[in-house]
Amino acid sequence: MSKLGTIGAKLHRGEISYDFVGKRKLWFTVSLVLVAISLLGLFARGLALGIEFKGGVEYQANVKVTDSTVDDFSNAVKATNAEDLGDPVVTTIGTDKVRVQTRPLSQDDITKVRAAIAQEAGVQPNQVSNSQIGASWGDQIANKAIWALVVFLFLVFLVIWAYFREPKASMAAIIALVHDVLITIGVYALVGFDVTPATVIGVLTILGYSLYDTVVVFDKVRENTRGITGSNRQTYSDAANLAVNQTVVRSINTTLIALMPVGSILVVGTVVLGTGPLKDLSLALFVGIAIGAYSSVFIAPALLAAFKEREPGMQALRRRVMARRAQTAGSAGTPVPALAGAGATGATAAPAGATRVQDVRPKSKGVTAGTPVASNRPVKSTGAAGRPQPTRKPRSKRGK
Structure with missing residues (x-):
């Protein structure tokens, strides 16, 4: 098995784990910076609309x-x-x-x-x-492209809601998709590539790819969180983080496999052909696939966990989990007290001449198991020096 496959197996079994969901503030900050740069490029430079849009x-x-x-x-x-x-x-x-x-x-x-x-x-x-x-025809194309994007996002919201029966999952997926669109459009504004109908096709394609990856992660989250409120072993965020760890290697593999041919098309369309639909389509695909993989691993599950953790049931679950972990940590750090009166060997000496008591399980009925019973065998008495003394037979049995 390859090294990546070994790591993936350990991640799936929970032997090793990376706190994707726990570090969501870091990922949200990175995404906000990327979106801010994209919006700055979009408003400062604007999009280089192709002739199909501006006439x-x-x-x-x-x-x-x-x-x-x-x-x-x-x-x-x-x-x-x-x-x-x-x-x-x-x-x-x-x-x-x-x-x-x-x-x-x-x-x-x-x-x-x-x-x-x-x-x-x-x-x-x-x-x-x-x-x-004509310019009017270009405006019609631009309006239809915007409407196509809005209708696509609305249908995605309904489908995910119906599949997971959880509106918060739809909200997290839609926010991740909007995040992907803004960054992809921002890259177009910063690079200066023409926005053509092929670009619109590429954007819609990468939205489908990103959505597919997000649904796979969400499906694993649903599997890990089924009946989670009936236990006190892990929080919703813990279960969501386990789901991300179990699917992250698959996301990396599919993303790299998809980026290699798209990158080749981008090089051919930019360097060899210089312009045309291949360049416009491949750039949208390349940027969108990379950003979509990032959002499906770092953004969408973290958003879903943040939304779910606000529910009263999940907050009560978190309190129970935290209390259990605190109790476990306290028990592990408390030393076990020694028995009172114990000597070096941990046992007390029986007084001389005492009858030896054994803890046995009698076979006869009516006697409770583990009840101490007296043995009929004579106990060797100890002398002053503590040495055992031999027992003597009764006088009537001597010489027989």
Whole structure:
């Protein structure tokens, strides 16, 4: 068995344990810092919305890409002096294609920009493809994406509530999912990648992945906490922490296996292709899977335990557990008193001439087991020196 497998087996049996739930204040602080950085990047820099959301015109032409391709095409488009042109976005696709995106333009300006791109690329204007997307259509796409996210979270809340029959589990899962979405969107704002429909698909995908991991942990929590209020051995937080330890190795394995192919797609989409749906989709998947694994182990179970510990029944359970542990600790540290009158050997000497008393279990009925009875055998008397003296036979039996 591998080292990780050995550790996983010990974690599952409870032989070793890490206090995930007990250190929830630390994890909550880390998450708040990450969310704050994401929100700062979101409000300070904003999202680089793709043309599908903000509208505009996109041109593509085949050209041999060089180090100056982006600057050359950007200057050529600006030289047209089209109305409301703004700063065109020029990107390269692989090594043989260039893409230019502008704001929504009139038909005459679209024709001028297309001709400028064709002249710079050394091709005919009809070899430059262009597609126009209206701003109103982009707003519709953005609104539908937001509504899709809201409906998804609402359905998730209902499904988890119905499965676990516990609204607090739904609340913890939804907070963890919102945490994942905010950090993923914040990374997009800080990195500057375009937000496209592929990005929306990636975000919804990672929400499903994170939710699956969280449900597995919650299911183990439910198994460990079944009938917990009828005992005084562990609190709800203790049982939840045991569930996290029992599933953490599985979460690590599935996360690493999922991140390896997604990371490969991200490298290919960013370095080789330069742009396109693969880059937008893979970045959302990569960040979301990593953050989702973190939230399902460190955030969601800790939130569930914090919510449940506020219930009166769980508070009474905690008091009983604490009292039992205090009593056990006190008993372990109290020395056992010695018997009164005990000598070096721990036994008192019987007076001389006394009848020896034995603790026996008589076989006859009517006598209680363990009742002391007198033995019929004579007891050797002790002399002044304490040595045993021989017994003498009765005079009538001597010589026989």
